Amino acid sequence: MIAETPKPPYYAVIFTSIRTEVDNNYADMADYMVELAKQQEGFLGVESARNEIGITISYWRNLESIKKWKENSQHKIARESGRKIWYKSFKTRISKVESDYDFQKL
Amino acid sequence: MIAETPKPPYYAVIFTSIRTEVDNNYADMADYMVELAKQQEGFLGVESARNEIGITISYWRNLESIKKWKENSQHKIARESGRKIWYKSFKTRISKVESDYDFQKL
Numbered sequence: 001m002i003a004e005t006p007k008p009p010y011y012a013v014i015f016t017s018i019r020t021e022v023d024n025n026y027a028d029m030a031d032y033m034v035e036l037a038k039q040q041e042g043f044l045g046v047e048s049a050r051n052e053i054g055i056t057i058s059y060w061r062n063l064e065s066i067k068k069w070k071e072n073s074q075h076k077i078a079r080e081s082g083r084k085i086w087y088k089s090f091k092t093r094i095s096k097v098e099s100d101y102d103f104q105k106l
Numbered sequence: 107m108i109a110e111t112p113k114p115p116y117y118a119v120i121f122t123s124i125r126t127e128v129d130n131n132y133a134d135m136a137d138y139m140v141e142l143a144k145q146q147e148g149f150l151g152v153e154s155a156r157n158e159i160g161i162t163i164s165y166w167r168n169l170e171s172i173k174k175w176k177e178n179s180q181h182k183i184a185r186e187s188g189r190k191i192w193y194k195s196f197k198t199r200i201s202k203v204e205s206d207y208d209f210q211k212l
Contacts, residue, residue, distance in 0.1 A: 002122045002159060002197050012201050014163060016108045016153050020211070040173050047122050049155035057120060057161065067122060083209055091208040095118050095201035103117060103189055104199040105126070 003045025003059055008074055008097045011060040017090035018053055026086050033078050040069050059097070066094065110149025110167055114203045117166045123196035124159055132192050136167055139184050144174050145199065165203070 019026070036060055037043050042065025048056040060066045069075060084091070125132070143149050143164055148171020154162040166172045175181060188196070 002124065002195060005199075008199075012118075012120060012199065012205075014120070016163075018108065047159060047161055049157045049159055049161045051155045051157075053153060053155055055153055055155045055161045055163065057122075069136060083211075087209065087211070089108060089208070089210045091206060093111075093114075093118065093203045093206040095203040097120075097199045097201040100199040102195065103193065104195045105189075105193070 001047075002102075003047050003057075004057050005044050005097070005100070008099055009066050011062060011066060012095045012097050013058045013060065013066060014056075014089060014093040014095060015056045016053055016093075017056075018088045019050075020086055022085050024085055029078055029081065029086075033075065036072065036074060037069060037079050040072070043063055043069070063094070107153075109153050109163075111150050111165050111203070111206070114205055116203050117168060117172060118201045119164045119166065119172060119194075119205050120199040120201060121162045121164075121196060122159055123162075123201075124194045125156075126192055126194050128191050130191055133188065135184055135192075139181065140178060142178065143175060146178070147171055148174070169200070 034046055037046065042061035044059035045075060046058045048054070048057065060069070109189070128190045140152055143152065148167035150165035150167060152162065154160070
């Protein structure tokens with residue numbers, strides 16, 4: 001679903017990745033990381049899609065909440081497995097959402 | 107592919123959408139818009155994936171280049187068709203990329 005984020009400014013962590021061929025419970029870990037992220041202070045929402053590349057965007061209140069999530073011990077372990085097992089390559093971009101607008105068909 | 111963007115800061119336009127059931131040459135128009143965007147001044151790259159939702163992120167040098175792209179006449183027509191035909195709902199977020207890091211398996 002499209003994340004229902006508050007009025008800007010807030011932060012977006014854009015994670016773009018290319019997977020390896022190895023499954024090894026990737027979907028379970030990804031789902032678990034989303035559940036865990038939802039429990040963090042400052043978490044605002046998440047959006048995700050994958051074809052040739054995967055894009056996951058998590059939204060956060062501020063840089064402090066992103067930093068704390070990065071330091072979460074279970075998230076650290078998952079990221080380590082990501083580098084070892086699941087990802088051929090990825091890029092993470094930390095960005096500040098300055099404005100937004102939306103559209104909803106009646 | 108993962109976009110090869112320059113050192114931050116630069117801008118990311120995050121477009122998250124839910125499609126209607128109507129095809130009506132959507133893929134052709136989407137491809138054409140990417141080709142057209144690539145020709146614009148300040149365009150830095152694009153990443154796209156779709157399952158239940160679609161996420162397309164285009165990267166730009168600055169807000170001025172985003173504004174000019176928004177004013178492009180063919181882009182305007184495509185956006186109009188998007189609202190009328192292709193999208194149930196969407197959200198566009200303009201964000202400034204402040205930092206990034208990447209990983210590449212050896």
